[in-house]
Amino acid sequence: MRYITFALAKGRLAKKTLSYLEQIGITCEEMKDPDTRKLIFTNEDLKLRFFLAKAGDVPTYVEYGAADIGVVGLDTILEEERDNLYEVLDLGFGKCRMCVCGPASAKEILSKNEIIRVASKYPNIATNYFRNKKNQTVEIVKLNGSVELAPIVNLSDVIVDIVETGTTLKENGLEVLEEICPLSCRMVVNKVSFKMEQERILKIVRDLKALLYES
Numbered sequence: 001m002r003y004i005t006f007a008l009a010k011g012r013l014a015k016k017t018l019s020y021l022e023q024i025g026i027t028c029e030e031m032k033d034p035d036t037r038k039l040i041f042t043n044e045d046l047k048l049r050f051f052l053a054k055a056g057d058v059p060t061y062v063e064y065g066a067a068d069i070g071v072v073g074l075d076t077i078l079e080e081e082r083d084n085l086y087e088v089l090d091l092g093f094g095k096c097r098m099c100v101c102g103p104a105s106a107k108e109i110l111s112k113n114e115i116i117r118v119a120s121k122y123p124n125i126a127t128n129y130f131r132n133k134k135n136q137t138v139e140i141v142k143l144n145g146s147v148e149l150a151p152i153v154n155l156s157d158v159i160v161d162i163v164e165t166g167t168t169l170k171e172n173g174l175e176v177l178e179e180i181c182p183l184s185c186r187m188v189v190n191k192v193s194f195k196m197e198q199e200r201i202l203k204i205v206r207d208l209k210a211l212l213y214e215s
């Protein structure tokens, strides 16, 4: 039997995913050691391997087949635009929204067809939204975090970013101006892996689905 390899997006999503996997009988004891410096963990009995990666790298590992299965937010999947993978399951947690945000005063420029400047960690999502859905020409400024700063210091008119509780916006005098799409944690599978290991992969998907939606 060959190994099935999971790439999990580091942080909260990985923790939650591992706890759900444990509930369907997929454990990885090695991974529980908080002091370990290992990067890849194995369950020899089930012939499974796991590694943690930066969210943005998860779709890359899956696209190239270095991981068979990836678990990562839909925001990352949409932004990375990777081929060669199937999205097989909405895990239902990590729920948030991708939105256009800014000061209330920016509402007006969004309704006119003016060229505006948009700051975002998600240049592809922002470009697609303004070009395809709104037919509006925009200049995208790529940032790597704390994107809410951009309209405050006049780097951009608006931002495209994740809104979860809305606290960051509120505390910085900004608001949601338009909603782009809802987001949550997804499981993706390399297309070739899916063909080769369909039975084992579908069992994992079915067991998780039953746990998440039928209990």
Ligand code: PRP
Pocket (backbone or CB within 6 Å): 144, 145, 146, 147, 148, 161, 162, 163, 164, 165, 166, 167, 168, 169
């Ligand atoms: C995310 C996102 C927002 C914030 C939204 O940032 O980019 O800034 O969380 O959450 P809220 O609606 O609950 O306030 P993250 O914490 O990932 O940090 P970053 O800004 O450095 O990317």
